[in-house]
Amino acid sequence: MNRLKQHGTQKPRILVVDDSSMIRNALKRELVALGFEVIATDDGYQALSVATQQHFDLVITDIEMPRMDGFELCGQLKHNTATQAIPVVMLSSHDSDEAIERGFKAGAAAFITKTNARQELRARIEDVLNKALFLRERLVLVVDDSKLVLSIARKGLAQAGFKVATAENGARAIEFLKKSRPDLILCDLHMPEMDGAQLCSVLRASSEWSAIPFVLMSTAGERGVIRRMLERGACGYIEKPFNVEQLVIMAEKLLSDHFQLLLKEKERLDTERTLMIASITSLVQALEARDVYTRGHSEMVADLSVAMATEMGFSDEELQTMRMAARLHDLGKIGVRDDVLLKPGRLTDAEFSLIQRHPVIGAEILGPIPSLASIIPGVLYHHERMGGQGYPEGLKGGRIPLSARIIAVADTYDSITSERPYQAKTGKEKALQIIEDVSGDQLCPDCVAAFMRCIT
Numbered sequence: 432m433n434r435l436k437q438h439g440t441q442k443p444r445i446l447v448v449d450d451s452s453m454i455r456n457a458l459k460r461e462l463v464a465l466g467f468e469v470i471a472t473d474d475g476y477q478a479l480s481v482a483t484q485q486h487f488d489l490v491i492t493d494i495e496m497p498r499m500d501g502f503e504l505c506g507q508l509k510h511n512t513a514t515q516a517i518p519v520v521m522l523s524s525h526d527s528d529e530a531i532e533r534g535f536k537a538g539a540a541a542f543i544t545k546t547n548a549r550q551e552l553r554a555r556i557e558d559v560l561n562k563a564l565f566l567r568e569r570l571v572l573v574v575d576d577s578k579l580v581l582s583i584a585r586k587g588l589a590q591a592g593f594k595v596a597t598a599e600n601g602a603r604a605i606e607f608l609k610k611s612r613p614d615l616i617l618c619d620l621h622m623p624e625m626d627g628a629q630l631c632s633v634l635r636a637s638s639e640w641s642a643i644p645f646v647l648m649s650t651a652g653e654r655g656v657i658r659r660m661l662e663r664g665a666c667g668y669i670e671k672p673f674n675v676e677q678l679v680i681m682a683e684k685l686l687s688d689h690f691q692l693l694l695k696e697k698e699r700l701d702t703e704r705t706l707m708i709a710s711i712t713s714l715v716q717a718l719e720a721r722d723v724y725t726r727g728h729s730e731m732v733a734d735l736s737v738a739m740a741t742e743m744g745f746s747d748e749e750l751q752t753m754r755m756a757a758r759l760h761d762l763g764k765i766g767v768r769d770d771v772l773l774k775p776g777r778l779t780d781a782e783f784s785l786i787q788r789h790p791v792i793g794a795e796i797l798g799p800i801p802s803l804a805s806i807i808p809g810v811l812y813h814h815e816r817m818g819g820q821g822y823p824e825g826l827k828g829g830r831i832p833l834s835a836r837i838i839a840v841a842d843t844y845d846s847i848t849s850e851r852p853y854q855a856k857t858g859k860e861k862a863l864q865i866i867e868d869v870s871g872d873q874l875c876p877d878c879v880a881a882f883m884r885c886i887t
């Protein structure tokens with residue numbers, strides 16, 4: 432589920448509804464293997480009851496079922512405020528246009544045919560869940576002096592999964608904007624106090640609000656005004672009287688275009704990040720090639736750190752950051768002269784100070800790359816100690832970032848169990864004893880405990 436936005440460490444919950452026990456069980460097995468938590472029922476009535484009592488992120492329902500079919504179940508879920516925001520995916524044995532249209536009319540988010548389910552299931556579910564999560568976080572502000580329009584728009588948009596706020600004229604809308612930032616504004620043209628054209632001008636002239644998409648709601652006779660407003664920055668209009676479906680489609684489309692842009696931007700950043708990591712990894716390899724003793728150290732520290740972080744319940748994204756930070760923790764040694772870094776004997780105070788600069792040098796190398804900002808704390812603070820005697824800042828206890836405390840344990844273990852110019856290699860038992868001994872004063876006790884669970 433790499434493409435799925437993280438819901439903390441919780442697995443997304445899916446309610447499966449199918450009267451065939453064979454399909455129900457096969458689907459459940461498949462979804463559990465994909466990492467979802469699944470509850471299965473064999474009947475629409477039972478599904479409605481479970482869906483109102485428990486939290487679900489998605490419902491997947493068969494269409495042809497006795498007593499209540501999938502269309503009716505979907506319609507009922509969409510009519511209940513407790514369940515209306517849960518996206519519904521319909522699973523059908525045939526994909527006639529009529530069935531698909533009925534499904535979407537009932538409020539389904541996607542349609543999968545049983546023959547394609549195996550290949551399509553994962554991708555479609557990820558898309559639907561990501562979109563639902565995205566929409567659930569979107570706030571639409573509806574501005575209209577008609578209570579009826581406000582009530583219809585509020586109900587329809589909320590049913591589609593949006594958060595909705597309302598204001599009865601432009602002036603109230605401005606008051607609202609000072610406190611919250613909507614993702615979309617739907618605005619009537621004629622209103623007392625401040626009309627739609629005035630509100631649109633105020634928003635476009637403001638550096639803070641000009642990027643919020645603004646959609647005008649107006650009657651057909653006002654084409655001239657609509658054209659002028661589109662020229663002045665409104666991004667669309669919807670003709671009154673409209674039905675709720677048109678409104679929802681318009682809102683989803685505008686926000687989904689925005690969603691696609693965000694996704695593209697994320698992909699671009701991911702690619703940039705991957706390329707960047709590849710170049711920096713080459714740097715680390717070059718660094719380790721200077722010193723036969725530390726060859727492979729970064730990889731070993733990365734493996735140990737990730738094992739500990741997994742033990743401590745990190746999410747997939749946090750684990751990725753952990754691995755990168757651990758691989759690059761000694762990057763700054765690139766800025767330490769050979770005669771100091773590779774000196775076999777005891778270091779003088781001045782030489783030791785030079786070595787002690789490596790966390791700061793590492794953070795300075797990574798600093799200009801925005802996509803690597805999250806790994807800097809692990810690099811910069813991996814030589815801090817719980818009691819405050821570490822460097823570069825002498826941070827104490829919980830003030831040391833967790834990633835740095837984890838790297839410190841892995842780094843200590845790998846350093847003492849490897850052969851170095853200044854020390855002979857220590858055996859595993861002895862090394863574990865040393866780690867226990869310095870737990871609390873030097874190393875984080877929680878991290879040491881996680882380490883012991885991984886290593887023994």
Ligand SMILES: [Fe+2]
Nearest residue numbers: 760761813814
């Ligand atoms: Fe280091």
